[in-house]
Amino acid sequence: MKIKAIALNTFREAIRDRVLYLLLFFALASLLFSRLLALLTVGDRVKIVTDVGLAAISLFGALMAILMGTGLVFKEIDKKTIYTLLSKPIHRHQFLLGKYFGLVLTLFVMLFLMTVIFFVIYFLHALKIEWSMLIALFYIFLELCLITAVALFFSCFSTPILSSIFSLAFYLIGHLSWGLETLFKKMSPGIGKVTARILYTFLPDLENFNFKTEIVHHLPIPPQILFFSTIYGISYTVFVLFLAVLVFRKRDFI
Amino acid sequence: MATALRIDNLHKSFKTGFLLQKKTILKGISLHVDQGEIFGYLGPNGAGKTTTIKCVMGLIFPEDGDIKLFDLPHLSLKAKERVGFLPENPYFYDYLTASEFLRFYSQLFVIPELEKEKRIEDILQLVDMKKARNLQLRKFSRGMLQRIGLAQALLNNPDIVILDEPLGGLDPLGRKEIRDILVRLREEGKTVFLSSHILQDIEMICDRVAIIVNGEIVNQGYLQELISERILFTEIIISGLGKSDLEELGESLSTPGGKILLKIHDEKKINSVFRLIQDRGGKIHSLTPRTETLEDLFVGMVKKK
Numbered sequence: 001m002k003i004k005a006i007a008l009n010t011f012r013e014a015i016r017d018r019v020l021y022l023l024l025f026f027a028l029a030s031l032l033f034s035r036l037l038a039l040l041t042v043g044d045r046v047k048i049v050t051d052v053g054l055a056a057i058s059l060f061g062a063l064m065a066i067l068m069g070t071g072l073v074f075k076e077i078d079k080k081t082i083y084t085l086l087s088k089p090i091h092r093h094q095f096l097l098g099k100y101f102g103l104v105l106t107l108f109v110m111l112f113l114m115t116v117i118f119f120v121i122y123f124l125h126a127l128k129i130e131w132s133m134l135i136a137l138f139y140i141f142l143e144l145c146l147i148t149a150v151a152l153f154f155s156c157f158s159t160p161i162l163s164s165i166f167s168l169a170f171y172l173i174g175h176l177s178w179g180l181e182t183l184f185k186k187m188s189p190g191i192g193k194v195t196a197r198i199l200y201t202f203l204p205d206l207e208n209f210n211f212k213t214e215i216v217h218h219l220p221i222p223p224q225i226l227f228f229s230t231i232y233g234i235s236y237t238v239f240v241l242f243l244a245v246l247v248f249r250k251r252d253f254i
Numbered sequence: 255m256a257t258a259l260r261i262d263n264l265h266k267s268f269k270t271g272f273l274l275q276k277k278t279i280l281k282g283i284s285l286h287v288d289q290g291e292i293f294g295y296l297g298p299n300g301a302g303k304t305t306t307i308k309c310v311m312g313l314i315f316p317e318d319g320d321i322k323l324f325d326l327p328h329l330s331l332k333a334k335e336r337v338g339f340l341p342e343n344p345y346f347y348d349y350l351t352a353s354e355f356l357r358f359y360s361q362l363f364v365i366p367e368l369e370k371e372k373r374i375e376d377i378l379q380l381v382d383m384k385k386a387r388n389l390q391l392r393k394f395s396r397g398m399l400q401r402i403g404l405a406q407a408l409l410n411n412p413d414i415v416i417l418d419e420p421l422g423g424l425d426p427l428g429r430k431e432i433r434d435i436l437v438r439l440r441e442e443g444k445t446v447f448l449s450s451h452i453l454q455d456i457e458m459i460c461d462r463v464a465i466i467v468n469g470e471i472v473n474q475g476y477l478q479e480l481i482s483e484r485i486l487f488t489e490i491i492i493s494g495l496g497k498s499d500l501e502e503l504g505e506s507l508s509t510p511g512g513k514i515l516l517k518i519h520d521e522k523k524i525n526s527v528f529r530l531i532q533d534r535g536g537k538i539h540s541l542t543p544r545t546e547t548l549e550d551l552f553v554g555m556v557k558k559k
Contacts, residue, residue: 005361009347016349079345084406087311087339088362089331252314254268 010102027060069151070163142233143209153244174206258445259287264319294460295449303449338407342418348392467559494536
């Protein structure tokens with residue numbers, strides 16, 4: 001109940017923030033841009049709309065998660081609103097989880113809006129709706145949940161600018177770390193192979209949530225991969241949230 | 255009398271600067287606040303008042319010492335249910351209106367759903383903010399923020415209200431209104447703990463005080479016990495006499511309108527002054543004996559430290 005109250009207030013805070021609408025505007029502009037790109041393309045234009053559309057939703061969703069997530073806790077501490085809030089009968093982890101779920105709710109609503117617009121553009125182009133795209137969108141949402149947790153974790157002990165840089169680095173590393181997997185598979189045994197393997201184990205692999213190619217090209221996705229990605233997303237998010245709670249629990253608000 | 259707040263041997267230090275040097279803020283604070291009293295926590299800026307209060311509210315963690323609220327550990331939710339807190343220079347969610355803000359905070363307490371709206375109405379009435387209920391907090395003046403801050407502190411009908419500099423930055427009328435509310439709370443049997451450096455206000459409403467200087471309590475007790483009834487000096491405003499005539503009787507100062515302010519430390523000399531005025535045909539405009547004030551006590555303590 002208390003987590004819900006904080007989450008709803010966070011949601012209210014987020015939707016009254018102008019930055020969100022600026023990002024939403026750019027996201028929608030990018031979706032429309034996919035239509036323009038399709039017109040200039042020779043070949044399967046629907047694929048271009050799908051590919052650019054899903055990529056725009058994923059990128060702007062991640063930007064929303066990072067920009068809002070990193071400022072969330074910091075703003076409460078900076079403006080000292082946290083003083084009265086934590087003096088109420090709530091635990092610190094309830095506060096943090098409330099903030100997290102509030103932001104996840106905001107992202108869900110934003111993702112929903114972007115999806116509706118995307119589907120309209122897609123329908124105008126293809127005159128049908130490809131419902132399998134919802135699978136890709138679900139995993140984009142799962143990725144956003146993880147990025148939000150990471151942004152929240154950094155904002156527990158760092159300034160918004162630094163947290164944004166850290167979270168952006170997490171996002172980029174996450175999308176490039178699959179290269180490490182390829183690397184250690186091809187390396188001859190030795191220290192290099194072990195190091196690459198250890199690094200790959202600990203670094204996030206956000207490509208686990210990327211099903212855009214499969215959806216665009218109508219490739220089959222084995223259910224066990226979907227299952228693994230879901231479990232990977234949820235457990236990574238829970239782990240990062242757990243770390244955030246650990247840091248936040250013992251923090252002094254000077 | 256039962257104890258509302260008990261602090262035992264509280265220590266806190268912070269690491270500051272690039273080299274993380276340790277700076278001790280609280281050096282063994284011990285005090286207790288009885289139920290039903292207004293307790294004043296006095297100290298110069300940087301003495302450790304806010305740090306003590308933050309420790310009590312669980313915003314920072316002390317290195318050593320014990321804090322109990324109504325004999326419960328201060329971080330327990332049961333204890334927090336009975337506390338209201340107003341921080342120094344309060345700032346709230348500026349995108350919310352006054353009633354949205356109070357509604358949000360009311361959800362953090364166990365208040366029956368039907369009672370919530372009535373409680374919010376009553377509180378808005380108490381702090382005289384009914385007309386501003388639908389105004390966003392970003393448009394509030396400092397005085398209004400202080401009042402809405404007090405409103406959120408009283409939302410759960412707390413048994414103890416902890417206020418950090420509640421009278422700072424308010425105009426005389428605003429200060430009087432807050433003082434009146436605090437006195438009313440005491441009449442209702444609630445405990446009030448407030449920190450301040452506006453000594454006149456403390457003197458007007460507090461039952462007991464503690465003075466903190468440099469992280470240590472230098473004095474605490476009932477106000478009337480701390481401040482002696484002894485007359486420190488007597489001020490007499492006289493006209494019709496020259497300053498040179500009064501030199502031997504006390505310190506004399508010229509005041510506007512050709513009058514002289516005479517400060518007499520020795521009571522026995524007052525009769526000599528009367529005689530002198532009678533002989534010379536002078537006139538007495540006022541005579542004020544000055545007893546010790548909280549300010550004298552406070553300044554004395556701080557200087558001694």
